Amino acid sequence: MKLKSKGTKKTHLYQISYLGGKLSLEQPINATGKELFMEVCACLGITEYWYFGLQYESTKRHPMWIRPNTKVYPLVCKVAAPLFFLVKYYPEEIGRVQEDVTLALIYKQCKISIVTGAVAAPPETSLLLASYILQAEQGESSSVDYSKIVISDFLPPTVLEMRTMSHQKWIESLKSWHRQHRGMDTKDSHLEFMRLAQYLGMYGVSYFPTKFQGVPVWLGVHPKGINIYEDNLFVPKISLKWIFIRMIHYSCRKFIIKTMLTQIMEYSFYMKSLRLTRQVFEFAVGYHHLYLRTRSSAAHEVYFSTSTKGNDEKFNEITEHVCKNDTFLKVKPERKLSRRFATKHDLPDVKEEEENLIKQ
Numbered sequence: 201m202k203l204k205s206k207g208t209k210k211t212h213l214y215q216i217s218y219l220g221g222k223l224s225l226e227q228p229i230n231a232t233g234k235e236l237f238m239e240v241c242a243c244l245g246i247t248e249y250w251y252f253g254l255q256y257e258s259t260k261r262h263p264m265w266i267r268p269n270t271k272v273y274p275l276v277c278k279v280a281a282p283l284f285f286l287v288k289y290y291p292e293e294i295g296r297v298q299e300d301v302t303l304a305l306i307y308k309q310c311k312i313s314i315v316t317g318a319v320a321a322p323p324e325t326s327l328l329l330a331s332y333i334l335q336a337e338q339g340e341s342s343s344v345d346y347s348k349i350v351i352s353d354f355l356p357p358t359v360l361e362m363r364t365m366s367h368q369k370w371i372e373s374l375k376s377w378h379r380q381h382r383g384m385d386t387k388d389s390h391l392e393f394m395r396l397a398q399y400l401g402m403y404g405v406s407y408f409p410t411k412f413q414g415v416p417v418w419l420g421v422h423p424k425g426i427n428i429y430e431d432n433l434f435v436p437k438i439s440l441k442w443i444f445i446r447m448i449h450y451s452c453r454k455f456i457i458k459t460m461l462t463q464i465m466e467y468s469f470y471m472k473s474l475r476l477t478r479q480v481f482e483f484a485v486g487y488h489h490l491y492l493r494t495r496s497s498a499a500h501e502v503y504f505s506t507s508t509k510g511n512d513e514k515f516n517e518i519t520e521h522v523c524k525n526d527t528f529l530k531v532k533p534e535r536k537l538s539r540r541f542a543t544k545h546d547l548p549d550v551k552e553e554e555e556n557l558i559k560q
Contacts, residue, residue, distance in 0.1 A: 212273055216240055216254070218285040219308040229273040233266035240285050248302045250490060253288030256281045262475070265482070289483075289490050290404030292423035294394035296494055300387055307336070307390040310397050317356040319402040320434060323363055329393055330354035331377035336389035341378045346371050401434050408480050410455070410469040419455075419469060421483040423491065426457060428467070440467075442491045448484050450477045 209228050214236065216223040225239055233254060241249045254266040256275055265288060266272060276283065287309045297303050311333060313319040314326070321329060333354055338344050351370045352360065360370075381389065397403055405422040412428060420427040420436065425445065427436035440459060447458040455477050457467040471477040 212277075214272070214276070214283060216283045216285050218244070219305055219312070223285075227272075229271075231272055232268065233270050233272055234268035236272050236283075237266070237268070244285075245301055246299065246305075248297065248299050250493065251287055251289050251291060251297075251302060251306065252285060255284045255286050255288075264475075265479075267482075289486050290398075290423055292398075292404075292491065292494060294391065294398055303387065303390050303394070307394055310394060310403070314397060314400075315354065315356055317358050319397075319400055320358065321356065321397075321400055323359045325396065325400070326355050326359045327373055328377055329396060330374055331381060332389050332393035332396070334374065334378050335381040335384050336386050336393065340382060341375065344378070346375055349374070405433075406483050407433060408471070408476060410471050410476075410480075412467065412469050417469075419480060421480065421487055423487055426484060438467075442488050445488075448481060450481050453477055455480055 428438040
């Protein structure tokens with residue numbers, strides 16, 4: 201990688217891919233994740249930055265999210281890892297998204313997840329979603345040449361395998377749905393697609409393998425809370441809404457959820473690595489922060505703001521708790537590993553979060 205010098209400052213040309221194109225940004229080599237992230241948001245005209253994050257691939261080929269306080273250059277220079285600007289936290293209700301560019305990026309990422317089968321959808325729902333994709337990307341049914349359509353570009357492989365229909369029958373079904381969207385513009389097509397997609401069981405869920413009471417399970421962190429999956433990734437065995445979760449905490453590879461429920465006050469999970477434990481913690485705190493933001497009256501001033509002025513000051517990525525937590529920073533080196541890599545986060549209620557947003 202070549203470094204450029206601007207006077208006495210060394211800079212690096214970062215290549216950031218997003219769903220729709222690429223950005224080339226020249227930044228100082230000591231630029232942090234927060235600084236680079238805000239620069240990308242400014243270039244794309246995004247003010248609803250709380251849905252997004254910067255992702256890279258680690259030396260072990262694990263997808264990782266860049267933390268706000270972390271310097272970016274050391275992460276990407278070792279393996280020439282590309283950077284991706286992606287949706288990190290999906291909105292609970294797509295109607296709260298105000299910007300067209302935000303809606304378009306969320307739609308594109310959700311569309312890829314559904315078409316590739318990463319997010320499961322029933323055959324009928326998949327067909328309806330595919331018709332919205334056609335309307336958004338190719339326009340009215342009268343202007344579409346259906347003979348050139350590759351059905352696998354619109355429907356997930358699981359759906360195509362589930363129904364033994366000929367290609368022509370799939371096209372006819374898709375055409376029938378597509379005709380019903382006459383007069384719908386691109387933005388409305390994106391909205392209708394997302395309004396349907398947000399009710400899918402796997403929508404917005406980030407899955408993490410773990411063990412609960414000695415049994416292999418999956419933790420699913422999503423906009424409404426945290427799920428525990430055992431037999432499959434579609435129907436959770438236990439579903440914990442944010443309103444019932446009092447605190448989340450981790451100590452080395454142990455991840456703990458403390459609830460307000462009288463039946464079971466605490467859930468303890470054992471992750472494979474500290475890296476995975478931190479990821480679960482960051483997603484849980486981030487989604488809970490977004491959950492409170494949507495329910496806070498003070499947050500609506502931010503949601504409906506179209507100005508980018510002051511975004512850098514307002515930027516308050518919730519995962520900074522991991523970096524700034526007193527327990528994490530002030531532990532002496534001679535202490536045990538389990539205490540050194542431990543942190544907790546008490547989840548505030550809506551009123552407390554509203555007061556914090558007003559003070560910002």
